[in-house]
Amino acid sequence: MxxxxxxxxxxxxxxxxxxxxxxxxxxxxxxxxxxxxxxxxxxxxxxxxxxxxxxxxxxxxxxxxxxxxxxxxxxxxxxxxxxxxxxxxxxxxxxxxGVKLEHTSEEGDFTNVVETPLQSTRRISMVDRLDLDKAIGELPPGYRTVFILHDVEGYEHEEISGLLKVSVGTSKSQLHKARMRLRDLLKSKH
Amino acid sequence: MNCQECEEIISDYVDGALEPGAQTKIEHHLANCEACRAVRDDLLQIVHFSKQLPLHIPTSDLWSRIQTEIEAEQPKTWWARSKARLQNLYGRDFKFSIPQFAAIAAACIIVAAIGVVVWQKNNSQVPQFANAAPADNQLQTKLANDPSFQEFEQTIKQLKESVEQRKDTWGPELRLSFERNMTSIDQSLNDCRQLLSRNPNDETCKELLKNAYSEKVRVLQGFANF
Missing domain, CATH: 1.10.1740.10 (RNA polymerase sigma factor, region 2, helix turn helix motif)
Structure with a gap:
C-alpha cells in the first residue's frame, strides 16, 4: 500500500x-x-x-x-x-x-478543396459541437493528431513540428486538410 | 487572387498568421467571393468550437485499476522502498555508486562486527574492564595526539559545516535520515572508543575505530552533496 x-x-x-x-x-x-x-x-x-x-x-x-x-x-x-x-x-x-501522417507534399496539396459551402447563416449549435467531437474521431489518424494538437489543445505549428518530427509546412498542410475534411463530415450530417 | 489561391492560405488567414500583404489580398478576394466566404465562416466555427469541446469521463473503475497497478509496482524490499522514496523526494534518478554502496555495506559490517566484539569482550573479559573510566581520559588524550584521528576529526568538522549549510534545503525525510545515520555511526564510534579505552593496545579496536571514522566521513560526504 x-x-x-x-x-x-x-x-x-x-x-x-x-x-x-x-x-x-x-x-x-x-x-x-x-x-x-x-x-x-x-x-x-x-x-x-x-x-x-x-x-x-x-x-x-x-x-x-x-x-x-x-x-x-x-x-x-x-x-x-x-x-x-x-x-x-x-x-x-x-x-x-506505425501510424503515420497522411501523405501531403511539403507545400501542401490544396487541389479540390473548394467545396460546396455550408449555409453561411447556419451556426454550429450545442448539438453541432457534439457532432464536431464525433467528426474529429472520423478523421484519418494523421490529420486528427495535428488537428487535436493545434485546434483543440492549442499547440503551435513549431511545437507540432518538433513533436511529430515533420516540417512546419507539413503540419500546416495537415491541419488545413483536417479542417476541410471536418467541414465535409459536418456538412454530411446536415 | 483566385479561389484556389485563397484556399491555400485560408487556414493561415483563419489563424491570423498571414503577412499583411497576403491578408489584404485574401480579404479583397473574400469580399467578392461568397463560396470562399462560406469556407472561411465554416473554418472559423470549427476552430472556435474545437476549443470548447466537452470533456469525456472515463469509467468509474479506472482509478481502481490504476491503484492496483501502482500497488503492484510498489518496491517490495526495504532497500528498494527507501531508494524509491529518495527518488520521489529529490526528483532524480537517485543511484548509489559502487563505492557508495560498498561504503554502506561496509558500515553495516562494521556495526555488526563491533556488536560481536563488544558482546564477546563484555562476556569474556569483564574483570579486565573494571577500571575503564580512568582509561577513557587517557584514551581521549591519546586519540587527540594521534595524527590519523586528528585528520578524521578535522575532516568531519569541515563536512559537518557543509552539511549544516545544506540542511536548510532538505525536506523532513532527509533530515530524519541524516539524524538516524549520525546516531548510528556515533554509537559505533562510542562503542569503538569504549573498547579501545579498555584495551588501549588492541590493534583490532584501533582498526575498528578508524573504520567507524571513515564511515562517518563517507556518510557526511554523501549528505553534503544533497
Whole structure:
C-alpha cells in the first residue's frame, strides 16, 4: 500500500498535491487523478478514437505520472506537464503501431478543396459541437493528431513540428486538410 | 487572387498568421467571393468550437485499476522502498555508486562486527574492564595526539559545516535520515572508543575505530552533496 494519507479540508494547489504525492501521499495522488483524469481521458479519446484504448492510455499516463512525479519541478504548470506527458504517450503509441501522417507534399496539396459551402447563416449549435467531437474521431489518424494538437489543445505549428518530427509546412498542410475534411463530415450530417 | 489561391492560405488567414500583404489580398478576394466566404465562416466555427469541446469521463473503475497497478509496482524490499522514496523526494534518478554502496555495506559490517566484539569482550573479559573510566581520559588524550584521528576529526568538522549549510534545503525525510545515520555511526564510534579505552593496545579496536571514522566521513560526504 502507499503511505498514509493527509486529511484536507481546504482546496490545495496542484503544486501542493504534486509535492505531497512525490513524498508518498497516496491521497494527494488520488486527488490529482480526480482533478485531471477527464482532461487526460478526453485527449486520449480524441486522439485514439476508442474508449477502451483511451482508458488504457489514461491508465498508462497516470502510471507514468506516478513514476515521474518527483521530476516535476514546477517550472511550468502541472497541467502543461501532464498534457505534454499525455501527448508524448499517445504519440509513442502511434509510433509503436506505425501510424503515420497522411501523405501531403511539403507545400501542401490544396487541389479540390473548394467545396460546396455550408449555409453561411447556419451556426454550429450545442448539438453541432457534439457532432464536431464525433467528426474529429472520423478523421484519418494523421490529420486528427495535428488537428487535436493545434485546434483543440492549442499547440503551435513549431511545437507540432518538433513533436511529430515533420516540417512546419507539413503540419500546416495537415491541419488545413483536417479542417476541410471536418467541414465535409459536418456538412454530411446536415 | 483566385479561389484556389485563397484556399491555400485560408487556414493561415483563419489563424491570423498571414503577412499583411497576403491578408489584404485574401480579404479583397473574400469580399467578392461568397463560396470562399462560406469556407472561411465554416473554418472559423470549427476552430472556435474545437476549443470548447466537452470533456469525456472515463469509467468509474479506472482509478481502481490504476491503484492496483501502482500497488503492484510498489518496491517490495526495504532497500528498494527507501531508494524509491529518495527518488520521489529529490526528483532524480537517485543511484548509489559502487563505492557508495560498498561504503554502506561496509558500515553495516562494521556495526555488526563491533556488536560481536563488544558482546564477546563484555562476556569474556569483564574483570579486565573494571577500571575503564580512568582509561577513557587517557584514551581521549591519546586519540587527540594521534595524527590519523586528528585528520578524521578535522575532516568531519569541515563536512559537518557543509552539511549544516545544506540542511536548510532538505525536506523532513532527509533530515530524519541524516539524524538516524549520525546516531548510528556515533554509537559505533562510542562503542569503538569504549573498547579501545579498555584495551588501549588492541590493534583490532584501533582498526575498528578508524573504520567507524571513515564511515562517518563517507556518510557526511554523501549528505553534503544533497
Amino acid at each position: 502507499m503511505p498514509a494519507t493527509v486529511e484536507r479540508s481546504e482546496p490545495v494547489s496542484d503544486l501542493d498535491l504534486v509535492r505531497a504525492a512525490a513524498a508518498g501521499d497516496a491521497a494527494a495522488f488520488e486527488q490529482l487523478y480526480h482533478l485531471h483524469n477527464r482532461r487526460v481521458y478526453s485527449l486520449c479519446l480524441r486522439m485514439l478514437s476508442s474508449g477502451t484504448q483511451a482508458e488504457d492510455m489514461t491508465q498508462e499516463v497516470f502510471l507514468q505520472v506516478f513514476r515521474k512525479i518527483g521530476s516535476f519541478r514546477g517550472d511550468s504548470a502541472f497541467t502543461t506537464w501532464l498534457h505534454r506527458l499525455t501527448v508524448n504517450q499517445v504519440l509513442m503509441h502511434f509510433r509503436k503501431r
